Amino acid sequence: MRRTKGLLIDLDGVLVQGKEMKPLPGARDFITFLRDRHMPFRIVTNNSTGSPAGIARRLRKKGISVSDHTVISPLGICPQVFRDRSVEKVFVMGTRELKDALSAEGFHVRTDPGVDAVLVAQDRTLNFEEIKTAITALRENGAALFSMNDNKAILDDDGLLFAGAGAICRMLIYAADYHRRFVHFGKMGDLYNNTLFHQLSMEKEALAVISDDLYTDIKGFQEEGLMGIFLTTGKYRKTDITEETRPDLVFDRLSELMDFIRRGGFHP
Ligand SMILES: [Mg+2]
Numbered sequence: 001m002r003r004t005k006g007l008l009i010d011l012d013g014v015l016v017q018g019k020e021m022k023p024l025p026g027a028r029d030f031i032t033f034l035r036d037r038h039m040p041f042r043i044v045t046n047n048s049t050g051s052p053a054g055i056a057r058r059l060r061k062k063g064i065s066v067s068d069h070t071v072i073s074p075l076g077i078c079p080q081v082f083r084d085r086s087v088e089k090v091f092v093m094g095t096r097e098l099k100d101a102l103s104a105e106g107f108h109v110r111t112d113p114g115v116d117a118v119l120v121a122q123d124r125t126l127n128f129e130e131i132k133t134a135i136t137a138l139r140e141n142g143a144a145l146f147s148m149n150d151n152k153a154i155l156d157d158d159g160l161l162f163a164g165a166g167a168i169c170r171m172l173i174y175a176a177d178y179h180r181r182f183v184h185f186g187k188m189g190d191l192y193n194n195t196l197f198h199q200l201s202m203e204k205e206a207l208a209v210i211s212d213d214l215y216t217d218i219k220g221f222q223e224e225g226l227m228g229i230f231l232t233t234g235k236y237r238k239t240d241i242t243e244e245t246r247p248d249l250v251f252d253r254l255s256e257l258m259d260f261i262r263r264g265g266f267h268p
Contacts, residue, residue, distance in 0.1 A: 004227060004266040005206040007034065008196065011045035011055070013212030013234020014254070018157050021058055024233050026254035028063045033258055035065065042200055043071045044209070044217075046186040048121035048148030048165060049098045052076040072196050074148040074185035078119070079105040081183070081191060085144070087117040091137050093130050093168065094121030094148070113137035118172070120165045121148040124156075131172075138176035145169060145178055149186025150216075155235050188220045208266075210257065212236060214245040222248075229257065 009015060015027040034041050043066060047055060052071040059066050075098070082090070082105075089108045092099050098121050099109045113136040120134075137143035151164025163171075169182060186192055200207065204225035211217030212234025222228040230247035231254070232238055238250060251257045260266075 002205055002227065004208045006200050006202050007039060007041040008044045008207060008209040008221065009041055010211035010213060010217055011043055011047065014210055014231050015064060021062060023062050023064055030254045030258055031064050031066060040200060041070065042196060044187060044196060045071065045073050046149035046151055047073050049095050050075060051101060074192065075101060077185040077191050077195055078148065081185065082107060082117065089115040090117045090119050091115045091133055092119045092121065093126060093134060094119065094123050113141055115143050117144045117146055119146045120168050122154065122165055134172055135175045138172060138178050144180065145172060145182060147184040150184045150189065188216055214240060218247050219245050
């Protein structure tokens, strides 16, 4: 049995729930518990709007005591990649908050197809005009396609599903005959994972991921060599576990996971 020395903690469905980032039961205690034990951790999120510092600030306001550098979000990665690739003008399919953040970083956020890049993010107000602009930018103007994450579908607060940024990108790729490599800044992407594993510089076998997502997070990080700890407080239930998705541990509450760690479960 391996010894777990560091944790990746998914945000939505583990520590908080929904757009308003409402803390889930036990979230505050769990983070305090890890800090008291000096257990290294990173909060790993595909949140496509907030910077690491912005997300950390929101969490602290809700009593979840994390410092800025413990949050890894796509917006913490995107600006440097744009600079490396000489992207100046960008068309953004995303929220006002994201557009403002990119403008503040010095990029020209445009509303016409004459851009260097199209950036897809989670957006509940996506419309026909935006889809037309994006396809035209990619197909006619040679813009490069980027995405904040590779999410397939998102469970909205009303219980219905909408297309995630990854799904929107697949539509654009098909419509625009886009043949270049699709780059995203989210979990399981090279850029995100390199940042994460560089920061938590320990062997992957000494790390565990805690998530409500059986596929991208549990299965994805298990394939990287991490232990997968599934929490049923988010989008999937125990009955969703299949042959294909086999978490190493399953808990219904963060308090149960805390008891497990207290009993020495990570140091057999
Ligand atoms: Mg989640």
